[in-house]
Amino acid sequence: MIDAPSTVITVENISKWYGSVVAVNDVSFSVEPGITGLLGPNGAGKTTLLKMIEGLASPSDGSVTIFGQSPRNNPDLYHRVGVMSEHEAVYGFYTGREFIEFSAKLHGLSAYQEAADLAIERAGMTEAQGRALGTYSRGMRQRMRLAAAMVHQPEVLLLDEPLNGTDPRQRIEFHDLMRQLASDGQTIVISSHILEEIETLADRILLMVSGKLAASGDYRAIRAKLDEQPYNVRVVADDPRAMASALVELDSIESVSVADDGEVIVLSKNVELLQRSVARVARDRGIRLLRVEPLDESLESVFSYIVEG
Amino acid sequence: MAEIFRLSLRQLLGRWRVSLIVLLAALPTLLILVVKLVGEEAIAFDGEFVDPMIDGMIIGGIMPVVTMALATAAFGNELEDRTLYFLVLKPVSRINIVLPKLLATLVIAGPLVVASGVAATAMAGGELKAMLAMAIALSAGVFTYASIFTWAGLITPRALAYGLVYVLVWEALLGTFLSGIRYLSVRGYTLALLQGIDSESFDVLESRVIEFPAAIVGAVGVTLVFFVLTQYRLRTMDVP
Numbered sequence: 001m002i003d004a005p006s007t008v009i010t011v012e013n014i015s016k017w018y019g020s021v022v023a024v025n026d027v028s029f030s031v032e033p034g035i036t037g038l039l040g041p042n043g044a045g046k047t048t049l050l051k052m053i054e055g056l057a058s059p060s061d062g063s064v065t066i067f068g069q070s071p072r073n074n075p076d077l078y079h080r081v082g083v084m085s086e087h088e089a090v091y092g093f094y095t096g097r098e099f100i101e102f103s104a105k106l107h108g109l110s111a112y113q114e115a116a117d118l119a120i121e122r123a124g125m126t127e128a129q130g131r132a133l134g135t136y137s138r139g140m141r142q143r144m145r146l147a148a149a150m151v152h153q154p155e156v157l158l159l160d161e162p163l164n165g166t167d168p169r170q171r172i173e174f175h176d177l178m179r180q181l182a183s184d185g186q187t188i189v190i191s192s193h194i195l196e197e198i199e200t201l202a203d204r205i206l207l208m209v210s211g212k213l214a215a216s217g218d219y220r221a222i223r224a225k226l227d228e229q230p231y232n233v234r235v236v237a238d239d240p241r242a243m244a245s246a247l248v249e250l251d252s253i254e255s256v257s258v259a260d261d262g263e264v265i266v267l268s269k270n271v272e273l274l275q276r277s278v279a280r281v282a283r284d285r286g287i288r289l290l291r292v293e294p295l296d297e298s299l300e301s302v303f304s305y306i307v308e309g
Numbered sequence: 310m311a312e313i314f315r316l317s318l319r320q321l322l323g324r325w326r327v328s329l330i331v332l333l334a335a336l337p338t339l340l341i342l343v344v345k346l347v348g349e350e351a352i353a354f355d356g357e358f359v360d361p362m363i364d365g366m367i368i369g370g371i372m373p374v375v376t377m378a379l380a381t382a383a384f385g386n387e388l389e390d391r392t393l394y395f396l397v398l399k400p401v402s403r404i405n406i407v408l409p410k411l412l413a414t415l416v417i418a419g420p421l422v423v424a425s426g427v428a429a430t431a432m433a434g435g436e437l438k439a440m441l442a443m444a445i446a447l448s449a450g451v452f453t454y455a456s457i458f459t460w461a462g463l464i465t466p467r468a469l470a471y472g473l474v475y476v477l478v479w480e481a482l483l484g485t486f487l488s489g490i491r492y493l494s495v496r497g498y499t500l501a502l503l504q505g506i507d508s509e510s511f512d513v514l515e516s517r518v519i520e521f522p523a524a525i526v527g528a529v530g531v532t533l534v535f536f537v538l539t540q541y542r543l544r545t546m547d548v549p
Contacts, residue, residue, distance in 0.1 A: 056394055057547040073544050078400045087391040087549075093319055105312045106399040148395075 006032045008156060008187040009053060014062030016048050023048040025211040026062070031189060035182045037202030037219070038191040045211040046191040047086050050160050053189070054083050066156060079107065082154035084145050086161050086191075092134030096125055096144045099133055100151055107152040115151050123147035124173055138165030146174075150181070157181065157188045163197050175201050230254045232295040233274060235264040238288040246281045250274070265295070310405045313396065317413035320386050321379050327417075330375045334421040337366055337429040345432075354435040356513035362433070363443070364514065367426045368450065368499050373476045376418045376451050380458035381468035383410040384539075389466065394548050403540045407459070411536065414455045423447045439510035442503050450499035453528045456535040457495070463542050491519045498528040 009031035016024040024045040040046045051057040053064050055071030064071060071077055091099060100119055104112035120129050123143040133141060142165050150157060163171055178201060182188055192198050198205070199219060207215040207222065215222055237243040240262045247266055248256045252273040257265050268274040275292065282289040340362075344352060352358060387393040396406050426443040435443075461468035480496040491497030497519055504514040505521030518524075 051547070054394075054398060056397070058545070073403075075400045075402055078398055081398075083394070083398045085391075085394050087394070089390045089392050091316065091320075091392060091395075102312055102316065103395070103399070106396070106401055108400060 008032060008067060009189070010063075010065045010068075011049075011053065012063050014049070014052060014059045014064060016045075016052060016057065017060050022211050024052070024059075027208075027211075027213045028062075029206055029213060029216055031187060033182070033185050033187045034203040035178055035188045035190065035198075035201055037198040037205040038189055038208065039195060039198070039205050040191075040193060040208030040214075042193050044193075044208040046193070046208050047160055048211075049208065050158055050189070050191055054081070054158055056085075078154075079152065080154055081156045081158065082149040082152065084149040084157075084159045084162055086164075088138065088141055088145070088164070090133040090136075090141055090145065092132065094133050095130055096120070096133055096136070096140075096147075097129040099144060100129075100147050103148040104151045109152060115153075116147075119147040119151040120144075122150065122177055124170070139167055139170050142166055143170065155186060157186060159188065159190045161191055161193070163192065163194075171197070230267045230269045233266045233268060234291070234293050234295055235266055235278060235289070236262075236291040237264065237282060238290065240264050242285060243282065243287050243289075246285050246287070247278065250277050250281070252277060310401075310409050313401070313406055314409035314413055317383060317410050318416070321382060321413055321417055326378060326382065330378055330418075330421060333371055333375055334425040336371065337362060337425055338432065340366075341429060341432045352433045354430065354433040354439065354510065358433050359511055359513050362429055363426070363503075363511075364500060367422075367429060368447070368496055368503075369476075369481055371425055372422045372447060372450050372499070373454055373472070373480075373495070375422055376414065376454040377458045377469060377472040377476070379414045379418050380411075380455045381462035381472060383414050383459050383462055385462035385466065385468060388463070388549065391549055397543065397548050403543045407536065407539045407543060411455055411459050411539075414459060415452060418455060419448055419451050422451050435510060436507075438507045442506035442510065445506055446499045446503040449502055449528045450495055453495045453498060453532045456532040456539070460535045460539040460542065463539055463546070488517070491517070492523060492527060495528070495531070498524040498531075502528070 007030045011027060011029050014024060014027050015022065027045075027049060038046050038050065048057065052059050053066070053071065055074060055077070058072055066077060066081060069077055071081070091102075094102065097116065097120065100116040101112050104115045104119075109115045120126055123146050125140065125143050125147060128136065128140055133144065136144065142162060146159070146162060149159065163174060166174065178188055178190070182203075190198055190202065202219055204217060205215075205219045205222060206213060235243060235247070240258050244256045244258050244264045247253055247264065252268050252270040254267040254269060256267075259265055266274065278292055279289060281287075341352060384393065387396070397403075423444050426447045427440045430440050430443050458468060458472055461472060465471060476496075479490065480494045484490045484494045484497060491501075500514050501518040501521055501524030504511045504518045505524065508515065519527075
């Protein structure tokens with residue numbers, strides 16, 4: 001494969017297996033500047049794949065390059081690459097500030113204090129920088145780890161589940177920061193098992209399922225494909241048969257079935273419309289609605305549509 | 310390298326670990342004090358003292374256990390806490406990660422073990438040369454053990470348990486009956502260095518030590534081999 005001029009990361013036929021367990025199976029793709037989302041359910045192989053890209057693990061087969069160089073046993077490459085691992089462990093005895101300065105010094109930055117100032121400010125942790133990491137909340141630790149990953153202003157940022165433990169406000173700030181870095185020309189790969197976390201952020205997504213690359217490309221195209229698929233919704237009411245017969249008349253419904261335990265399972269292509277209609281129908285018919293919940297909320301289900309579709 | 314050295318010192322100087330190894334290192338001094346206070350006969354620096362106290366307790370027990378407790382934790386803690394990636398994902402060569410980790414172990418274990426041995430020798434009436442021999446031999450022993458157990462901490466999370474088996478079974482048990490094993494034993498090197506430097510004070514060891522040059526070559530060789538192996542392991546392992 002010949003890299004396009006702007007290709008930063010190239011993954012070629014990469015596989016990783018542990019004994020008889022295949023964690024990543026013959027995956028190939030390339031990453032260009034901008035934000036790439038690596039999506040997949042837990043156990044899909046995202047972390048293993050990222051570790052091979054980061055140089056933390058050796059591929060059983062295939063190859064990875066960043067800027068044309070193998071990341072494995074290539075310490076100099078980390079001048080240009082920043083990594084935030086999935087593990088939330090930190091050196092608890094360091095203050096946030098000490099931790100970032102430690103990272104800056106290991107990167108050989110002579111102006112390590114200025115670099116730490118900037119990274120901490122960007123992560124929104126200026127006020128808490130003097131506290132020991134061991135006293136931080138999960139979200140604060142994540143932000144300080146992000147600051148450590150970008151303290152040397154790398155050209156490539158590899159972030160494994162960076163939004164774990166963050167609150168909605170922190171997520172918005174994280175999105176803003178990532179967009180800013182991407183607009184500066186950085187290459188950012190963000191892994192997540194939650195679609196909503198990066199659906200509005202990533203320019204391009206890579207979908208991993210069971211160790212394989214199930215789909216890749218523009219998020220909106222994949223989302224459109226997802227939207228074509230009907231979703232299952234469970235409706236629990238005090239009179240399931242009456243509820244089922246009322247629901248079947250709605251336009252948004254593909255099919256309705258009543259399970260042995262009395263739960264009504266509804267297949268709908270328009271879950272939003274269904275959510276609005278079901279309460280009205282129950283009220284009009286005098287049915288007591290106990291619970292409404294989507295059965296296909298998990299990413300596993302969403303991915304299965306793509307893989308099987 | 311200084312940053313990783315300082316980090317390693319802070320990691321290794323955890324309260325429970327330090328308390329334990331200080332207590333262990335102080336054990337010979339405390340024992341001698343007790344014997345001096347309640348014993349009827351004065352303690353003399355002779356075969357009856359060197360055998361159980363110097364060979365058995367300090368070189369056979371305290372030196373390996375204190376060094377092992379620190380050296381296995383040098384990388385073991387990083388692996389257990391899953392923080393090793395912080396270090397290996399930096400533009401730092403592997404030797405500049407391994408060396409400060411090893412030095413941090415030596416800076417803590419060395420003075421403790423040497424102080425333990427020299428104090429015991431002094432309290433029993435050993436001469437200055439014997440104390441010097443103790444300091445040199447114990448330093449060499451700590452160095453060699455530290456190199457082995459730093460590597461072991463990177464290989465297995467049960468390094469401490471395997472280390473104890475090595476010390477008790479290989480060095481203490483088999484080393485007593487099979488003289489050839491002393492050529493592949495840190496305890497064997499330490500005793501040979503001790504006896505080689507001060508043959509008069511430690512003449513009781515003469516019949517069971519290997520040749521002095523062999524001990525030097527063995528200690529240096531084993532230290533270097535495991536130092537290189539640790540770097541190799543760090544280069545080739547999948548970091549969790």
